[in-house]
Amino acid sequence: EPEVTQTPSHQVTQMGQEVILRCVPISNHLYFYWYRQILGQKVEFLVSFYNNEISEKSEIFDDQFSVERPDGSNFTLKIRSTKLEDSAMYFCATGDIGSNQPQHFGDGTRLSIL
C-alpha cells in the first residue's frame, strides 16, 4: 500500500537554528498538509498546500514557518530560528483528488529543540 514517507524520523537541534523536515507524498496525491502534536496534546493543523501554493494556514504558522515543493516530489516544512516550544512531532499528510478523500499520515518527525 502506498505510504507517505517522512525524514528524518528524529531531529535534534539547538535553539535558534533552522530545520527542514521532508515529506514524500503518495504519488497521485495533490493535497499536502503539515500537522504537529506537542507531547500529550492534540494533533494541530499547521498548513495545507495545493497547486503549488498555500491554501490555508493556522495562526501557529507564522513567519517562522515556510513550506515548498522544491522538486515536484518532496514537500518540505522549514522552521527558522527554532524555539524550545517548537519541540513536537510533525506529521505530513496527503490526500487524493476529490473533496472527501481522507488524509493519510506519514510516520512523523520528532523534533527536539535544546
Place this chain on the structure above:
Amino acid sequence: QKEVEQNSGPLSVPEGAIASLNCTYSDRGSQSFFWYRQYSGKSPELIMSIYSNGDKEDGRFTAQLNKASQYVSLLIRDSQPSDSATYLCAVSRGFQKLVFGTGTRLLVSP
C-alpha cells in the same frame, strides 16, 4: 466551545466486549468525519471515514454519524488487547484541514 470534543478516558473494556467511543463537533459545515487510531509515539492511522448520516460498518468497526446532533461515534466489536490505543475523531470541510479532538484512550484488558 471546543471544535471537536471527546472524552479523554481511559475507557476500559474486557477482551471480547464492545467499545463505544463518542465525539461531538461544533462546525455545522463539516462534511467529512474520520476516526484515526494512534498508538503511543506513532502517527495517526485512518480506520474509518463517514460522510452521510447513519451507520457504516467495516469489519469489527462501525462508525455512526448524526449531523443534526453533531455527533459521531465508533463502535469496536470483539475488542482485542491490540485495539488498546488512543482514538482520534477528526472532522473537515471537504479537502480542507482536519480538526482533531484530544482523543479517547482505550484500554482492552485480556
